[in-house]
Amino acid sequence: MNQTNKKGDWFEVTIPETWEQYTLETLFKDFWKAPKKQVHNFRMEKSVLINGIVPDWTLPLRKNQRLSIKLFTEEESAFIPEYMNVDIIFEDDHMIVFNKPAGMDTHPNEASETGTLANAAAFHMQANGEANRPRHIHRLDRDTTGAVLFAKNPLIAAILDKMLEERSIKRTYLALADGIIKQKKGTIDKPIGRDRHHPTRRRVSETGQKAITHFKVLDKLKQKNLTLVQCFLDTGRTHQIRVHLNAIGHPLAGDKLYDGSDQFYRQALHAVKMEFIHPFTQEKIICHAPFIDREPIFVNIDPYEI
Template sequence: MNSTRMKIIIQDEWTSMNIEELFRNIWEFPKKVMHELRMDKAVSVNGQVINWNTPLKHKDEIIINLRESHDVDTPSPHPLEILYEDDYLLAVNKPAGMATHPNENEKNSLVNAVAYYLQSTEQIHKARHIHRLDKNTTGVVLFAKNALSKVVLDKMLNDRKIKRTYWALADGIIKRRKGDITAPIGRDRHHPTRRRVSKTGQQAITHYNVLETFLKENLSLIECSLDTGRTHQIRVHLSYIGHPLSGDKLYGGSAHFQRQALHARKLEFTHPFTLDNIQVIAPFLDNPPIFEQFL
């Protein structure tokens, strides 16, 4: 097992709380994790191992020594655009044609590229993605740098405290400028990878806002946000309302582009350990360009 040190400075809002309250109520660490940290005496404050019920002061320094697995993803060198990085997390810009995480036959995923970046910068961390993008969708993907960061960020994502905004070019002129698509999504029995709107599927809600329409090209530039994160959600929902993503052959889109015109444009959240307001915007990566010509 490797050991990773995680340093957290007590913010003014947490003054007078104790370690127990911070771990349980603010960051909602699992009971098993808290038990292991307590048994390992893995938590110190200003260099001292203290009682977990001792009130904390503003700017106290908490150090958590984490037991980390040796199991690190295979590093694979690949150009990587880092959009945001600190001691706890990493946001990167995923290009088209790259899977978010590796499968049995493929080791050139974004996870492998991030593993290479971390190794090359002498950071002993396992790359842990918080969410995924389809292989041919571009944009920002968030990674945690240790197991505790992942627990907290996973919970934030699940509680919709991490806002993800997508830009898309949809076929046709969408008449309604703003709308919500509420339709459950399930597997398509007739296709191994396709999804479809299905009464027996999982609840899925997509909000969209038409930014601009282009009559000549018969395209609508839209901004989407999700209340749920179902596989292919935006692609399925836009196809369902008769405006599939341009370039999305799987869901009936036109052949306007060589990939589905979907880009994870922005990520916004309050940093769980610094309380900073984080906003990450992902530049467009396509060559030849897809979105730039319509801005």
């Protein structure tokens, strides 16, 4: 694990031996895959130092050098800060993972909107005296619960966006599907597009975006005619698990939009686990999201065993 530190507006990391293969230029460009414009701004504003000195970006990095990046500068919040009692399952100087409850949007659709997880994130950061604004890295549907990742500064946001795109952030979901799924595991590879006849619904469509869902059956609840399924996504399309399970004839229980039964008060979907390597510390981060609502069917499942 890399040694890191926060000093005022500056983030400091001690260069590990594994980074000696990089120059500053290639560390930002190839390792972190930071946007060119962002890196250009860092260089122009002298916001990156090595051992406290403005560096030559083309020289190889050396073990135990002190890399300082000015990350924690003041930004105006894009969201109205609003206190809400939302559990945090991981936090450091760069990111927060919330355990989102049901009935809450991930972010507002317009600046004046409140009641979303982004409003809670803005309040939490403001209350802690953090000057940056939060940026959601991915979304969960309003009635889907579980782990949602927010970045606390523009650099980590860009890095995490790229990691999500390259599938190095692994997200695991638990779902209750209607009916008994006979196969133990499978992959649903069906493109997803908009439904022309419904403003919010999606559907499997040959002209849609590529979408791949892997699933594994954990339990068959025959008395209730439900199957408990673990899902992993290779892509992150809107409503992906909901559309894909419906497409194989097993919609989520409670999912009225996709013809689910009324055995649940909402779509029975929970983002139970998130795993990734921290871009700065190189630590493996594993976030488990406990069930908030204590749903009677999920209640006997230990999220830490998933």
